[in-house]
Amino acid sequence: MNRIVLTIAALAGIATVTGPAVAKERLTGEQQLEKMLEGRVAGKPQTCISRFQQDNMKMIDGTALVYGRGKTIWVNVPTNPDSLDDSDILVTRQFGSQLCRMDMVHTVDRMNGFYTGNVFLSEFVPYTRTN
Template sequence: MTAAALAVMATGLVASPALAAKERLTGEAKLAKLLEGREAGKPVSCISSWQARETRVIDGTAIVYRVGGTLYVNRPTNADMLDDDDILVTRQHIGQLCRPDTVQLHDRTSFFYSGFVGLQDFVPYRKVASAN
């Protein structure tokens, strides 16, 4: 290889970690991106768990539940424990997720208990109707 080719390769190797670090978003930034084009509604204390079609964990920030076209954002106590690679385990008695409920966190690989979070109010975010 020529010296010029080696220099180009070395530059690429040095730039790659910087580029990867630049692409990492904080939990707040990930949540903001997910909620783009939506506006917050009045918080509710419970949502129907059987209607929630998707659950998404935002690292260290929130749990987002999709019910139809609405995203319900819950910023639980101990949110810093949230890891998008954890499995959420809830015990429900009435088919709803509510403010005082706790959610156990388990490691996806080993299924070992890794902590818990306490649910707070659920803030609904609905798409903003475009003005035409």
């Protein structure tokens, strides 16, 4: 009986010691963007990007929208980046083949589908891998 109690106590102690150490610190939006841009060089900002470059869009909470994948990605820091919330979904209404500066993107709550606001796009900055 004592052996069982000691074993349980020892396991509880191990769980207590490793629990907080295993927890991962959440990165801020700026830190996430910085990590995505490691090893990349900024190019000349563009007013618009084509639909092809819009594949694989990622919203970075309170910071930026990142489009594309592979060698070049396009970063757009909207005029109101604090409106970017990862609990929202972006709704883009395009009338042509491009997404451009000053286009307005709507945000909708992911859980209940209610309108939550607008995001106004700025210039798109290409970041290309250097290696």
